[in-house]
Amino acid sequence: MWFVFLSSGSALLQTFTEEQMKRYEAFRRSGFTKSKLKKVVAKIVENQKVSEEINIVVSALAKMFVGDLVETARVVMTEWQHTGPIRPCHIKEAYRRLKLEGKTFKRTVPPLFR
Amino acid sequence: MQNPSPSPSPATATGAPTNPTTTTGATTNKGKAPASAAQHSSAEASLKRKRGFFQKDLQHMMYGFGDDANPLPETVALVEDIVVEYITDLVYKAQNVASKRGKLLTEDFLYLIRKDLPKFNRCKELLSMNEELKQARKAFDVSEENLATANDQV
Numbered sequence: 001m002w003f004v005f006l007s008s009g010s011a012l013l014q015t016f017t018e019e020q021m022k023r024y025e026a027f028r029r030s031g032f033t034k035s036k037l038k039k040v041v042a043k044i045v046e047n048q049k050v051s052e053e054i055n056i057v058v059s060a061l062a063k064m065f066v067g068d069l070v071e072t073a074r075v076v077m078t079e080w081q082h083t084g085p086i087r088p089c090h091i092k093e094a095y096r097r098l099k100l101e102g103k104t105f106k107r108t109v110p111p112l113f114r
Numbered sequence: 115m116q117n118p119s120p121s122p123s124p125a126t127a128t129g130a131p132t133n134p135t136t137t138t139g140a141t142t143n144k145g146k147a148p149a150s151a152a153q154h155s156s157a158e159a160s161l162k163r164k165r166g167f168f169q170k171d172l173q174h175m176m177y178g179f180g181d182d183a184n185p186l187p188e189t190v191a192l193v194e195d196i197v198v199e200y201i202t203d204l205v206y207k208a209q210n211v212a213s214k215r216g217k218l219l220t221e222d223f224l225y226l227i228r229k230d231l232p233k234f235n236r237c238k239e240l241l242s243m244n245e246e247l248k249q250a251r252k253a254f255d256v257s258e259e260n261l262a263t264a265n266d267q268v
Contacts, residue, residue: 027178032171040167040198044205048218056244057223057237058201063175064233065200069193070179085182088192095196103230105203 032059068103069094168194 005028006013016024037059041050072094073086082090098104172193176185208222220241227233 022183023178023180025178026174030171030174030178032168036167036171037201040201041205044202045209045218050218051220053220053241053244054218054223056240057220058205060236060240061204061223061227061233062197062201064236066172066175066193066197067179069196070176070181074180085184085186086176086189087186088188091189091192091196104200105207105226 031063034059037062065103068098072097166191166194168197172197 006024013021013024034055038050038055041055041058069091070086073090076090076093076097077083077086080090095104099106169187169190172190173185176190176193177183181189204223204226207226209218211222211225212218220237224234224237227237
């Protein structure tokens with residue numbers, strides 16, 4: 001899993017189909033609306049003002065986490081030989097795997113004995 | 115998307131039991147001290163207002179990362195719940211790291227994410243770009259000021 005930006009002169013970009021170009025554009029331009037994310041973070045922090053830098057970091061981490069979820073879900077779909085749009089069951093399985101990999105933050109102590 | 119020939123899948127690949135994970139967005143914090151329960155319930159209260167809060171943002175994002183051009187609404191809703199929980203846990207933990215110092219800083223987040231190199235590097239990159247922009251804006255403001263005073267003196 002990578003987070004690669006191609007420079008506009010890149011030879012690879014020139015080989016993109018229209019569909020690939022659209023998807024790449026969505027990948028580059030998508031993001032959490034600044035004001036909305038600020039509200040969410042402010043709710044959690046409560047007593048402090050949230051700096052712009054913190055919003056930058058949280059926004060980046062959340063976006064990359066979505067990337068983890070979606071890409072892992074696609075891997076799951078390949079394993080289960082499913083096609084079409086991603087379904088909640090794929091996301092659930094992806095989330096389960098990410099948790100095992102330690103890519104999430106658990107607030108509760110994980111069960112030591114199962 | 116094309117499906118390549120199936121790789122030798124481990125036993126868990128065939129419909130692994132879906133854990134009763136948070137699909138409604140409510141975190142199950144069992145046996146937590148009462149002090150944090152208040153904070154937990156306020157986080158829960160804010161979560162309840164979140165129906166489709168990030169829907170449009172997430173639709174574009176999921177498409178960009180590999181989903182269909184029109185992701186399923188129920189999938190987007192689930193991703194939203196999971197991401198909001200991720201953000202909540204992340205910020206909550208960062209606060210704990212920062213609590214000795216008092217103020218929440220980006221260093222706290224960088225510490226938490228230190229083992230996830232792509233995320234760590236991306237954050238560093240964005241923060242340094244932001245710093246450059248701030249410096250550039252400062253320099254611009256200073257030169258604007260100099261121009262203004264210079265014109266006044268003419």
